[in-house]
Amino acid sequence: MPDREAAQDQALGAAEELFYSRGIQAVGMDAVRNASGLSLKRLYQLFPSKEALVLQFLNRRDRQWRQALAHYVDSHTTPDEQVIAVFEWLHTWFSEPDYRGCAFINSFGELGGISPEVAAQARRHKQAFRDYLVALVTATGRPATLGDQLVLLAEGAITTAAITGSPQPATQARDAARLLMLAYSRHNRAHSDVSQ
Amino acid sequence: MPDREAAQDQALGAAEELFYSRGIQAVGMDAVRNASGLSLKRLYQLFPSKEALVLQFLNRRDRQWRQALAHYVDSHTTPDEQVIAVFEWLHTWFSEPDYRGCAFINSFGELGGISPEVAAQARRHKQAFRDYLVALVTATGRPATLGDQLVLLAEGAITTAAITGSPQPATQARDAARLLMLAYSRHNRAHSDVSQ
């Protein structure tokens, strides 16, 4: 049984590339077999079913995505810069040549209606991102409300960049984020009243 | 040949409900047959293939969605109110019991990687929404830049509401939109400088 962990990683790597670029249902286990170099038998002793492979793919993707984001944000020092860094990182992500949106939004759209596990995984991922961004925002002394608004800008940029094929939404979202941060800055806070 | 148009509408109505709630690939032509009450033979003489049915479904959905939005917006008078009305309408949409996000984002995630036609249809729909919102924004005397930012808020609200299952993102997006409109109002315009 040579290196179960390495084989799993190889399978998940191949599955990620295929699932992300073509969608999940359009990719058969034969394609994963060919791309990973593993035999079907080995694949099925590493993952009991395709659904298990899909869930582990989402799990791995969640870990890697959040880690890459946090790594970039950590390279910035002030809290305000760290919030803006999120949108800068989005821009580099959108610029990847085979960028095709958020794997969790895509999976939710494709399977969320028929697979509660996939829907739950998407929910967890988005919740984790929201918690992370809200923490960055509250570290600047601003309210969580702003964090939720910035989440919407980021999510909107993710799907708009995917469909238009341009990284520009990241810049637009960053500019809007700057304006909202200004609106919520200590100096302006007393004057802000957006209630009807 | 009794009423080809009515039969098409019946088929498209059934297809819409199934495709939207369960995804496209998960719905077979048999399911469309059962839901529409049409025979398979009739279905195939109305639409030459499943792909044609899918594209017409997206076409119809685009028309109906934009018409419903425009109808709600038109019931408001001032340009500023009309912009905000977009987010109010989103809230009522998100509150529908079987809301499951934007059919075009979902279709793009599921089939955009393997069907250029589906990807193009999603692009067209989002472009039309963007043009509409930008027109509403410029009618208030504010720049198109703001329109693009509000598009991101709306798109983010659409997916966040779908995944979390709550209509609350519409309210958060509306509040953020109000703040951005304030930031871009004539009074503040000279002082806004968000460049790095």
Add this chain to the structure above:
DNA sequence: CGCAGGAGAGAACGCTCGTTCTCACCTTGC
């Protein structure tokens, strides 16, 4: 009244998918 033609219901076909099985082969411990 008879018959041609189209419609409905669903069986059938070819294909692909997820999953399992076969079988020859290779390793490995005694």
Add this chain to the structure above:
DNA sequence: GCAAGGTGAGAACGAGCGTTCTCTCCTGCG
């Protein structure tokens, strides 16, 4: 050296898909 068990390659299987075909029935017109 050899039995035993695990492996790889791919065939096989059952189910489900999109699509087409069959067959029966109904309809409407001469």
